[in-house]
Amino acid sequence: MAIDFTLNQQRSSYRGDPSMPLLWYLRDHARLTGTKFGCGIGYCGACTVHIDGAATRSCVTPMSQVAGRAVTTIEGLARGGRLHPVQQAWIDEDVPQCGYCQAGQIMAAVDLLARKPQPSEADLAALTNLCRCGTYPRIRRAIRRAAAQLQGEPW
Amino acid sequence: MSVLRSTGALSRRDFLSVSTSAAGALMVSWPWPCAPGAQPAGSRSLGAFVRIEADGRIVIGARGCEIGQGVKTSLPMLIAEELDVPWSAVTVEQLPYGLIASHDAPGYTSRYGPQGAGGSTSIPDGWKELRQAGARVRWLLVQAAARIWQQPAGQLRTHAAHVLHPDGRSLSYAQLAARAATLTPAPAELPLKPRGGYRIIGQPIRVTDAREIVTGAAGYGIDAAIPGALTALIARCPYFDGAVAHVDDAQARRVPGVRQVFRIPGPQPGAVLDRNLAAGVAVVADDFWSARKGREALRITWTQGPGAQDSSAALERRAVAALATRGKIARRDGELEATRQAAARVVEAVYVMPLLAHATMEPPNALIELRPKRALLVASLQSPGGASRMISEMTGIARPDIEIRLRRVGGGFGRGLQNDFVAEAVLVAQAAKAAVKVIWTREDDLQNDFYRPFGLHQLAATLDAQGRVSSWAHRVAATPRKYRAAGMEEESDWIGCADPDGFPAGCVANYLSEFVAVELNLARGWVRGPLPTFSAFPVQSFVDEIALAAGADPLALRLELLGAPRELAYRDHGGPTLHTGRLAGVLRRAAQEIGYGRKLPPGHGIGLASHFTHGGYVAHTFEVAVSAAGELEVVRCVCAVDVGEVVNPLGVEAQMMGATIDGLSTALNLQITVKDGRIEQSNFPDYPLLRMAAAPDVAVHLVASEFPPSGAGEMGMPTVAPALVNAIFAASGRRIRRLPVGDQLKGSTARS
Numbered sequence: 035m036a037i038d039f040t041l042n043q044q045r046s047s048y049r050g051d052p053s054m055p056l057l058w059y060l061r062d063h064a065r066l067t068g069t070k071f072g073c074g075i076g077y078c079g080a081c082t083v084h085i086d087g088a089a090t091r092s093c094v095t096p097m098s099q100v101a102g103r104a105v106t107t108i109e110g111l112a113r114g115g116r117l118h119p120v121q122q123a124w125i126d127e128d129v130p131q132c133g134y135c136q137a138g139q140i141m142a143a144v145d146l147l148a149r150k151p152q153p154s155e156a157d158l159a160a161l162t163n164l165c166r167c168g169t170y171p172r173i174r175r176a177i178r179r180a181a182a183q184l185q186g187e188p189w
Numbered sequence: 190m191s192v193l194r195s196t197g198a199l200s201r202r203d204f205l206s207v208s209t210s211a212a213g214a215l216m217v218s219w220p221w222p223c224a225p226g227a228q229p230a231g232s233r234s235l236g237a238f239v240r241i242e243a244d245g246r247i248v249i250g251a252r253g254c255e256i257g258q259g260v261k262t263s264l265p266m267l268i269a270e271e272l273d274v275p276w277s278a279v280t281v282e283q284l285p286y287g288l289i290a291s292h293d294a295p296g297y298t299s300r301y302g303p304q305g306a307g308g309s310t311s312i313p314d315g316w317k318e319l320r321q322a323g324a325r326v327r328w329l330l331v332q333a334a335a336r337i338w339q340q341p342a343g344q345l346r347t348h349a350a351h352v353l354h355p356d357g358r359s360l361s362y363a364q365l366a367a368r369a370a371t372l373t374p375a376p377a378e379l380p381l382k383p384r385g386g387y388r389i390i391g392q393p394i395r396v397t398d399a400r401e402i403v404t405g406a407a408g409y410g411i412d413a414a415i416p417g418a419l420t421a422l423i424a425r426c427p428y429f430d431g432a433v434a435h436v437d438d439a440q441a442r443r444v445p446g447v448r449q450v451f452r453i454p455g456p457q458p459g460a461v462l463d464r465n466l467a468a469g470v471a472v473v474a475d476d477f478w479s480a481r482k483g484r485e486a487l488r489i490t491w492t493q494g495p496g497a498q499d500s501s502a503a504l505e506r507r508a509v510a511a512l513a514t515r516g517k518i519a520r521r522d523g524e525l526e527a528t529r530q531a532a533a534r535v536v537e538a539v540y541v542m543p544l545l546a547h548a549t550m551e552p553p554n555a556l557i558e559l560r561p562k563r564a565l566l567v568a569s570l571q572s573p574g575g576a577s578r579m580i581s582e583m584t585g586i587a588r589p590d591i592e593i594r595l596r597r598v599g600g601g602f603g604r605g606l607q608n609d610f611v612a613e614a615v616l617v618a619q620a621a622k623a624a625v626k627v628i629w630t631r632e633d634d635l636q637n638d639f640y641r642p643f644g645l646h647q648l649a650a651t652l653d654a655q656g657r658v659s660s661w662a663h664r665v666a667a668t669p670r671k672y673r674a675a676g677m678e679e680e681s682d683w684i685g686c687a688d689p690d691g692f693p694a695g696c697v698a699n700y701l702s703e704f705v706a707v708e709l710n711l712a713r714g715w716v717r718g719p720l721p722t723f724s725a726f727p728v729q730s731f732v733d734e735i736a737l738a739a740g741a742d743p744l745a746l747r748l749e750l751l752g753a754p755r756e757l758a759y760r761d762h763g764g765p766t767l768h769t770g771r772l773a774g775v776l777r778r779a780a781q782e783i784g785y786g787r788k789l790p791p792g793h794g795i796g797l798a799s800h801f802t803h804g805g806y807v808a809h810t811f812e813v814a815v816s817a818a819g820e821l822e823v824v825r826c827v828c829a830v831d832v833g834e835v836v837n838p839l840g841v842e843a844q845m846m847g848a849t850i851d852g853l854s855t856a857l858n859l860q861i862t863v864k865d866g867r868i869e870q871s872n873f874p875d876y877p878l879l880r881m882a883a884a885p886d887v888a889v890h891l892v893a894s895e896f897p898p899s900g901a902g903e904m905g906m907p908t909v910a911p912a913l914v915n916a917i918f919a920a921s922g923r924r925i926r927r928l929p930v931g932d933q934l935k936g937s938t939a940r941s
Binding site for chain 2: 051054055058061062063065066067068069070071072073074075077078080107108109111112117121124125126128129130131132133134135136137140158159160161162163164165166167168169170171172173174
């Protein structure tokens with residue numbers, strides 16, 4: 035049975051093992067490799083995407099749960115050539131080091147700002163995505179910068 | 190990661206090869222020879238590459254492995270500086286591994302120079318050569334303008350990608366590129382800009398490909414694809430030096446998408462570990478998920494191997510027993526015994542450091558295609574030269590016919606100094622007769638690493654009647670670098686474990702550095718700032734213990750020991766000298782910035798530590814609070830760094846912040862343990878890197894310095910653990926001598 039869903043605003047259909055995690059559909063089938071494999075157990079957050087706007091760990095989300103829903107990956111975040119304010123803030127604050135976890139960090143931050151437009155220290159501390167390079171201080175700065183940007187000009 | 194450091198200066202061929210591309214672009218490459226039989230050509234020779242596009246874009250090739258240390262930005266900055274172009278006009282392109290057959294001698298030449306990442310060497314290696322490469326391109330463009338204008342070249346200047354005529358006319362580099370491509374390169378070394386004339390070096394430049402990273406477009410090794418390539422996972426023997434006794438693959442073969450299942454040979458017990466690490470069973474499939482399901486369906490009986498009964502407790506017992514024996518003397522100054530006899534006071538302590546894994550966010554992977562006489566490798570590498578040599582040895586394919594494409598690497602930390610995952614890809618591709626991508630899971634990664642060795646450090650110091658440090662003895666029990674490795678000398682096998690010339694060598698007249706070898710039963714490797722991190726924790730902790738015994742202030746004692754600013758011989762990586770004044774400088778700065786000596790609230794304490802790492806000088810100061818229940822809070826965290834002239838301050842700050850948080854993760858929580866011959870940790874929950882909530886802000890202070898630059902990737906790591914435990918002691922009276930800190934603070938916090 036086909037699993038129909040929306041991927042970065044395009045209709046998609048998948049016929050295959052419904053237990054396959056969304057992560058591997060994205061990477062191996064849709065060839066959207068911006069979403070990363072880090073732990074495979076939903077712990078590190080490198081695989082974070084949005085499902086119906088909510089940050090979700092795609093490595094533990096089977097395709098069967100995607101049916102009828104809207105998936106947005108890091109590749110689908112910008113609009114045309116215009117970066118999401120969180121992406122732009124990441125560049126402005128020079129966040130990435132190795133960069134591998136950053137797609138997941140950005141997707142988590144976009145979700146946070148959608149829920150909490152003016153996040154507190156505790157809200158930032160509640161982000162659980164791992165960064166092996168230790169970019170956390172600049173991630174905090176970038177989120178605050180993006181929050182300010184979004185106040186003036188909602189996305 | 191001093192193991193990769195070239196010790197000999199390379200002879201250099203002083204010519205450029207200049208050509209014009211089909212698109213009319215000027216290409217300048219700078220070949221360097223590599224003596225036959227020398228160390229891996231790719232990690233040793235020097236070079237550069239510039240392309241000027243007709244539309245004025247300046248394309249600069251980035252030669253290094255970008256593992257997060259920033260070389261894809263900082264190395265092209267060096268070229269752009271002397272080329273005299275605005276950074277905004279520069280487009281950076283990642284270069285492939287550049288090994289080619291030498292034109293006129295046996296052996297190989299690297300078109301681009303050293304391309305490996307290890308030992309924080311990229312910037313010092315590139316500092317002169319890449320600026321010179323930029324200057325040579327600029328020289329050609331000036332010569333071209335001189336010919337067009339019939340004007341002596343000496344009267345022409347350059348600015349912002351233009352050559353300027355004294356009368357005000359100008360020609361852009363794009364206009365001059367075709368003419369420049371016809372000219373003979375500069376016959377000799379060119380003068381470089383004086384300090385003060387820089388327009389790019391020293392400026393805060395952001396990560397060059399940040400846009401690709403934040404849009405998901407940056408390609409990592411694991412993202413690479415070759416049409417038709419299959420994906421392989423390997424079930425590896427969980428016992429070091431074990432083997433596959435029996436495999437039932439019937440279920441695995443029935444998993445849809447699984448194409449092939451076969452055994453992979455491992456190293457012989459006790460043999461050199463220069464290929465793959467473990468015997469196993471490979472499952473080759475259409476995609477990752479099929480391969481993973483196939484792997485889970487395997488039923489394998491393992492032969493346990495000689496280390497099957499080993500454990501962390503047994504390893505520690507071996508280290509304790511080793512310390513009771515005589516080891517190798519790495520350095521001995523003065524009279525230890527006589528000094529001890531005459532001492533007013535003896536201070537002794539033993540420090541314990543755990544096994545560590547690398548845990549790069551991007552797990553190891555390698556995509557390889559083997560053809561009869563050529564190969565293509567796309568992988569996340571730190572040592573492409575080593576990969577090239579290994580593939581050639583395993584396949585018989587000549588090294589110049591092995592194409593290696595470098596991608597962004599999702600973290601290095603020394604993991605990529607080993608190419609065992611490339612060896613696996615070769616073995617699988619050979620057996621499968623197909624292009625394959627071998628992908629490791631996190632469990633594979635934590636359980637099949639080249640681990641930072643476990644170590645015991647036994648320190649003893651004496652104080653004379655005036656309370657001065659009269660002797661210092663540091664004995665280390667750990668696993669030597671020659672353990673299961675090829676080409677390591679017996680005589681200097683303490684390198685990487687003992688730091689005979691590190692502080693306080695040369696500062697205490699009677700001094701001993703001794704090393705005792707310990708059997709490991711695991712693969713031993715190099716983790717970020719390997720020796721400095723291994724050494725700084727015991728040394729800098731012990732200074733505070735001496736200060737306590739002597740009734741001295743920890744900062745004052747360090748400054749007294751360092752003495753007058755001078756250069757001391759330092760024979761390991763980062764030498765040939767260690768400057769005591771620079772070490773004192775970062776200490777003073779870190780102390781000043783945290784307000785050392787100020788009155789603190791109850792339960793708070795400040796600790797400090799400094800260390801010399803691979804040519805750079807870093808000090809950390811921490812203010813921590815320890816509650817009555819043993820809850821630890823990092824209140825402030827300061828890092829002062831002297832890495833010589835700073836190429837990219839934003840990059841250095843990032844490295845120091847990141848290494849500080851890496852160091853905190855490591856000091857607080859990280860260790861690999863062994864039980865019944867197997868690694869106990871399997872994924873991030875039991876190898877808990879710090880998350881946002883526990884990662885402090887780090888105040889990084891760059892000390893102005895006119896010394897030539899060192900690297901910056903590893904310098905921020907070593908001083909974190911000792912500064913932290915010294916602060917914990919100052920706050921609570923609890924002396925942590927065993928890492929990680931873990932839950933040692935829980936319970937009683939009575940001052941000892």
